[in-house]
Amino acid sequence: MPRAMISKELREVLPVAAAGLALYLVLLAGSMGFNVNYVGYDLLPYYIGGQPRGIPFLDGEFAWTFGLTSAALAIGLSLRQTLGESARGTWLLLLHRAEARSWLIGMKLLVGGAVYLVCAAVAILLYAWWAATPGTHASPFAWWMTLPVWQWWLSMVLVYLGGFLSGIRPGRWLGSRLLPLAAAGVLVFLVQLVPQWWLWGVAVVVLLAAFLATLIFHVAAVRNY
Amino acid sequence: MADVIATHRLTKFYDGRPAVDGLDLRVAQGCVYGLLGRNAAGKSTAIKMLLGMVHPDTGRAELFGEDCERLRPETRARIAYLAEGHPLYRWMTIGEAVRFARGFYRTWNGPLLEQILDHFGLAPRAKIRHLSNGQRAQVSLALAVAAEPELLILDDPTLGLDAVVRRDFLGSLIQIIQRRGRTILFSSHILGDVERVADRIGILVDGVLRVDCPTEHFKDSIRKVVLEFTHDPPEMPACPGLVSTWRVGSRLEAVIVGYSDAHRRLAESLQPHSLEVIELNLEDAFIEYTRGERRALPIFIEEQAHAKSDDLQGVA
Numbered sequence: 001m002p003r004a005m006i007s008k009e010l011r012e013v014l015p016v017a018a019a020g021l022a023l024y025l026v027l028l029a030g031s032m033g034f035n036v037n038y039v040g041y042d043l044l045p046y047y048i049g050g051q052p053r054g055i056p057f058l059d060g061e062f063a064w065t066f067g068l069t070s071a072a073l074a075i076g077l078s079l080r081q082t083l084g085e086s087a088r089g090t091w092l093l094l095l096h097r098a099e100a101r102s103w104l105i106g107m108k109l110l111v112g113g114a115v116y117l118v119c120a121a122v123a124i125l126l127y128a129w130w131a132a133t134p135g136t137h138a139s140p141f142a143w144w145m146t147l148p149v150w151q152w153w154l155s156m157v158l159v160y161l162g163g164f165l166s167g168i169r170p171g172r173w174l175g176s177r178l179l180p181l182a183a184a185g186v187l188v189f190l191v192q193l194v195p196q197w198w199l200w201g202v203a204v205v206v207l208l209a210a211f212l213a214t215l216i217f218h219v220a221a222v223r224n225y
Numbered sequence: 226m227a228d229v230i231a232t233h234r235l236t237k238f239y240d241g242r243p244a245v246d247g248l249d250l251r252v253a254q255g256c257v258y259g260l261l262g263r264n265a266a267g268k269s270t271a272i273k274m275l276l277g278m279v280h281p282d283t284g285r286a287e288l289f290g291e292d293c294e295r296l297r298p299e300t301r302a303r304i305a306y307l308a309e310g311h312p313l314y315r316w317m318t319i320g321e322a323v324r325f326a327r328g329f330y331r332t333w334n335g336p337l338l339e340q341i342l343d344h345f346g347l348a349p350r351a352k353i354r355h356l357s358n359g360q361r362a363q364v365s366l367a368l369a370v371a372a373e374p375e376l377l378i379l380d381d382p383t384l385g386l387d388a389v390v391r392r393d394f395l396g397s398l399i400q401i402i403q404r405r406g407r408t409i410l411f412s413s414h415i416l417g418d419v420e421r422v423a424d425r426i427g428i429l430v431d432g433v434l435r436v437d438c439p440t441e442h443f444k445d446s447i448r449k450v451v452l453e454f455t456h457d458p459p460e461m462p463a464c465p466g467l468v469s470t471w472r473v474g475s476r477l478e479a480v481i482v483g484y485s486d487a488h489r490r491l492a493e494s495l496q497p498h499s500l501e502v503i504e505l506n507l508e509d510a511f512i513e514y515t516r517g518e519r520r521a522l523p524i525f526i527e528e529q530a531h532a533k534s535d536d537l538q539g540v541a
Contacts, residue, residue: 003328004324004325004326004327004328004329005328007325008314008325011316012314012316088312088314088315089308089310089312090312090313090314091278092273092276092278092306092308092312093308093312093313093314095278096276096278096301096304096306096308097301097326097329098298098299098301098302098329098330098372099298099301099329100297100298103298222280224273224278224279224280225273225278225279
């Protein structure tokens with residue numbers, strides 16, 4: 001059972017994951033000094049490249065741009081998994097499988113969340129691998145320097161869950177439907193302010209994630225399809 | 226026989242209007258039940274409530290004696306559900322759809338599935354997005370039957386299929402019915418389909434179950450009485466079983482359920498020029514039963530008058 005569901009979900013999110021990885025690669029290429037500004041679009045500095053950057057990971061702009069890219073991936077994945085089923089009318093097919101509804105939704109969350117975490121982690125590790133390679137840039141590198149980016153990496157799980165909740169929650173008005181996603185976005189910024197982040201910040205993220213997941217299971221159980 | 230499906234005062238409101246209103250439905254084991262109704266009569270909502278996809282505002286529904294809102298996975302495994310429009314994952318091939326569906330069931334009749342796919346000429350490597358509506362319906366049916374369900378619930382399974390595919394689909398459905406006396410509930414607004422398959426019908430009108438009887442009984446009990454007058458026809462007096470009346474020109478038509486000698490005597494008391502009692506096939510009976518009151522359309526009368534004058538000119 002899990003295999004059928006995991007395989008189906010992976011196939012469906014594959015294009016979104018590939019697009020997310022491509023965005024990360026452009027970001028990394030720009031960060032490594034390659035000129036990737038093919039379209040002349042310079043809203044996000046780290047997507048420009050073509051000039052030497054500061055110390056890898058410690059330049060605040062990288063973490064910010066990485067966070068935005070991760071948010072785009074998380075939103076894309078969550079909406080693909082929810083609105084995709086709605087658009088094709090396949091909720092009825094899926095939810096009548098011989099499994100509990102909470103199990104089916106839980107598998108979706110596990111696959112989507114795992115795909116986000118793996119894609120974003122791959123991007124961080126690639127950049128760290130480049131930064132740790134001697135001769136690539138004129139500054140020192142230590143693994144602790146990656147911590148602020150890992151912080152964004154973990155926090156964006158809230159955006160994924162907020163997007164999932166927005167996607168699965170019926171609502172006639174787009175504003176009210178997007179409310180969970182907007183709230184999750186605000187929470188991600190607030191969570192960054194928690195002191196001793198790797199102790200208390202992680203605990204807050206886990207608690208908020210559990211709360212959002214509970215809401216998702218509740219909405220999935222009580223809504224009409 | 227035990228009831229496989231049982232509902233008690235099942236009601237669902239949308240925007241303050243009842244989509245399903247106090248539905249009391251019982252379907253015995255082995256029965257093939259055709260749920261009829263016009264568009265938006267409440268058929269799909271009723272079926273979705275049976276499967277726990279829509280939550281009722283009041284009332285309750287049970288499948289195999291289990292509350293529909295809390296069906297256990299083991300109970301779902303005994304029920305096949307074909308949703309309206311035959312939703313499938315279009316990016317899958319038929320083979321992938323089979324592997325996906327098979328992953329959720331302990332009982333899976335692979336040889337039967339292959340037979341059905343072979344019968345329909347469906348190759349496992351065919352992409353679902355490239356299939357016609359009819360072929361998607363066939364794939365859905367094959368997947369549903371392969372799990373060896375005891376109960377099949379089909380929501381308008383022939384919707385959008387052409388006449389040939391529909392007949393083929395129903396033929397297959399009849400064969401499936403004959404296997405081990407499965408219980409089937411299916412909705413439709415194509416009456417010919419129901420007539421061929423169902424041994425009991427229910428008719429939903431504006432969310433209310435107006436008819437629940439054996440198919441033959443419904444056909445036998447409904448008649449259209451046509452009264453011709455030499456003058457403007459009078460009103461048809463109210464009487465038990467009178468479904469609708471329609472006056473057009475000098476003709477009065479009345480649709481009556483449970484037509485009897487008492488109805489004939491009542492009609493004769495209006496002193497018509499002629500009186501004809503017409504037996505209806507299921508489709509006509511359904512249309513007459515669900516149409517409700519019609520207003521006379523003057524244009525028809527004008528057209529008749531024109532036609533008469535044209536005829537006279539032709540004779541002259």
